Amino acid sequence: MLSVKNINTYFGKNKIIKDVSFEINPGEIVGLVGSNGAGKTTIMKTILGLTKFTGEIIFNDALITENKHGILQNVGALIEHPAVYPFLSGYENIQLYCETEDEIVEMVGLLNMGGYIHANVKNYSLGMKQKLGIAMALVNNPELVILDEPMNGLDLESTILIRNIIKNYSARGTSFLISSHILSELQKIMTNIILIEHGCVILDKSIDEFIDNTKLKMVTSDIKKTIDILNENNINFELKESYLVISAHDVVLTQKMLVSEDVYILDLENNSINFEDKIIELISSEKRYENDQL
Incomplete structure (x- = not known):
């Protein structure tokens, strides 16, 4: 479904993303993991055509280039924080992305937002805004959903709800690329893991391979x-x-x-270290290697 081949992204003269390659197949839930500043959000923005890059990104056999958004109609995204209009209601914000009233009503019910969906978003809590952003990413039944820290600001009940929704959509063939610092939650849903450090992919495996030892x-x-x-x-x-x-x-x-x-x-x-410890160990090893090269 998505093929990323040798992409490089620059901020000025600095190369932020370095020869990154990976693939996402239908129904996979790919966890994009790394320390702060590793390049996770930049990779997501690059896939969406929001930054300049070299290399090749193909979604459903169509080539993605900078600012070429038409081919991404089947992609839903929540990057950094929900892009909402504060003086519109949550319902009106979703309407900007979806023309089908029945689908909006279904999404509101799915995410348990009925109690506040018609209130102005300026009065929403962080968790309410986060659920609204997820709703806007999921409307129109996208084939690929890109979520940057989707559990941010959510209480336990909402976190479990979002986790189950992601699993259900995945079972129907929707693919996910998810970045999160809450590794314990990510571990419960992801089928594949991509570990990023200093803009490079240092691990790309199925979760079964990763924990199979x-x-x-x-x-x-x-x-x-x-x-x-x-x-x-x-x-x-x-x-x-x-x-x-x-x-x-x-x-x-x-x-x-x-x-x-x-x-x-x-x-x-x-006799094995746990999932989070394995991630930390890999990141620490990569940082030690980088330091040795300086």
């Missing part, structure tokens, strides 16, 4: 016999001082084989 510490009633059984069955493991480290995917099979040989698992413990 979960390791467990395993203590058994007979370590030596366990090692023999694992070797005989070609199951990878690491031997530590008093325990073995194996992949979480191999635990069930390992347990069955051990029990058949009168060997029992006495303890299992997570």
